[in-house]
Amino acid sequence: MPIYEYECAGCGGIFEVILDVGGPSPSCPNCGGEACRKLIGAPAVHVKRDHATGRIEKRVRDYLVDGKVKDAVRFADKAASMVKSDRVKQIADKLHQKSGK
Numbered sequence: 238m239p240i241y242e243y244e245c246a247g248c249g250g251i252f253e254v255i256l257d258v259g260g261p262s263p264s265c266p267n268c269g270g271e272a273c274r275k276l277i278g279a280p281a282v283h284v285k286r287d288h289a290t291g292r293i294e295k296r297v298r299d300y301l302v303d304g305k306v307k308d309a310v311r312f313a314d315k316a317a318s319m320v321k322s323d324r325v326k327q328i329a330d331k332l333h334q335k336s337g338k
């Protein structure tokens with residue numbers, strides 16, 4: 238089954254969803270928002286996304302779930318400096334916007 242990436246308009250979180258064809262739109266696992274936008278390039282199955290990026294995303298998400306935005310920003314910055322990935326950089330940028338910096 239295809240995996241799609243969605244971005245939540247509410248909290249800016251990015252998550253992956255395995256979609257049933259014709260199924261309902263996903264809601265955000267972070268904030269429960271339903272204003273989610275499918276990211277271009279999906280399905281993501283073919284993207285052999287490196288595991289590091291996936292772990293970073295998950296970690297950031299965990300921070301956000303706990304409401305630790307500052308920790309999430311700090312972690313994402315560190316991750317972005319270590320992992321040369323546009324994706325990670327995107328996440329870090331987004332967190333900066335979110336935290337108002």
Ligand SMILES: [Zn+2]
Nearest residue numbers: 245248265268
């Ligand atoms: Zn959300």
